[in-house]
Amino acid sequence: MSRIVYVNGEYLPEEDAKISVFDRGFLFADGVYEVTSVLNGKLVDFDGHAKRLQRSLDELDMPNPVTFEELLEINRELIARNGLEEGGVYLQITRGAADRDFAYPANPKPTIVLFTLVMNISGSPKAETGLKVISIEDQRWGRRDIKTVQLLYPSMGKMMAKAAGADDAWMVEEGVVTEGTSNNAYIVTRDGKIVTRQLSNAILHGITRAAVLRMAEEAQMVVEERPFTIEEAQNAAEAFITSATTFVTPVVEIDGATLGDGAPGPIAKRLREIYMDEARAKAI
Structure with a gap:
């Protein structure tokens, strides 16, 4: 069964997930990320990761497309849909798609992507x-x-x-x-x-x-x-x-x-x- 990923509000099989070739994360590395560990199907230190994510976005003057509660729900839904017991959830937010220009777009529409990772953390x-x-x-x-x-x-x-x-x-x-x-x-x-x-x-x-x-x-x-x-x-x-x-x-x-x-x-x-x-x- 295909891994289910989250892209801009949709849960999709990974082979159907797409972002624009003009995404600034792709063109300029204009984006931030977090990896939250999962043990026994639950998120470890989620609050800390969410706060650091917001700090990173603020430092780059980049809007956050989701609230804390929405982000928690997305993480939990991905864990459930993929049956993840141990590993992590990768999150990436970029400034979104715009014609290639070093100057930021005035009103960016961020791209948000999340996917699960299966890893042996506890028994490494x-x-x-x-x-x-x-x-x-x-x-x-x-x-x-x-x-x-x-x-x-x-x-x-x-x-x-x-x-x-x-x-x-x-x-x-x-x-x-x-x-x-x-x-x-x-x-x-x-x-x-x-x-x-x-x-x-x-x-x-x-x-x-x-x-x-x-x-x-x-x-x-x-x-x-x-x-x-x-x-x-x-x-x-x-x-x-x-x-x-x-x-x-x-x-x-x-x-x-x-x-x-x-x-x-x-x-x-x-x-x-x-x-x-x-x-x-x-x-x-």
């Missing part, structure tokens, strides 16, 4: 083995806090990592780590502090990041928000990443240097357990 093998990452220069534009569809360089970074026999890349700017290609980056110092870069325009304001840092503090763990170098990361006791589709996933190797004994560390493992317990309990 990488949560057990840990990730290997490499470092690369961060060559993205400066407004990484806006979750735009401009993902070419992160895609290139993923391919650089793959070519090097690694799983992902951490991007470095002015000597310090910004974030992973599609995730926020963390280290755990030898005295047990969780270190991650502070929020700014340089990194995405991760929804999972916010939840995990709150949970860490509730669990009496020490959190320090500041930049760190690759060298500091290589000498750390642990490292991990967070994102909507990886939750908390340990990192066991950075640029060929093994962290600790090469196995996922206790803090990353505990944070993943806490996050998954709360995600299951509070999903809507």
Whole structure:
């Protein structure tokens, strides 16, 4: 049976879904997106993703074609129509179709697309083995806090990592780590502090990041928000990443240097357990 997707107010089989060749998302990457995880057929951190979506749209002076309630209903309807138990819902909003011009159209009619993704999130093998990452220069534009569809360089970074026999890349700017290609980056110092870069325009304001840092503090763990170098990361006791589709996933190797004994560390493992317990309990 074909996957059912949502395009501009219609639920359609994926092979029947179409948008204009003049869509500004296609021509200019003039659009934003969100991915909301699904566990047991329910949405994880939906409120946070909806709020960040609105922030991204506001930063780009782009209208939102749906209300919070409408968006929640669309997500739930797609999950039901596709029988999704675990995975995610991808959402993309662009400024819509207009003749190709760098200047925005005066009264845009946004394009909105949603579709479901089947993924093994809770039982990901990488949560057990840990990730290997490499470092690369961060060559993205400066407004990484806006979750735009401009993902070419992160895609290139993923391919650089793959070519090097690694799983992902951490991007470095002015000597310090910004974030992973599609995730926020963390280290755990030898005295047990969780270190991650502070929020700014340089990194995405991760929804999972916010939840995990709150949970860490509730669990009496020490959190320090500041930049760190690759060298500091290589000498750390642990490292991990967070994102909507990886939750908390340990990192066991950075640029060929093994962290600790090469196995996922206790803090990353505990944070993943806490996050998954709360995600299951509070999903809507």
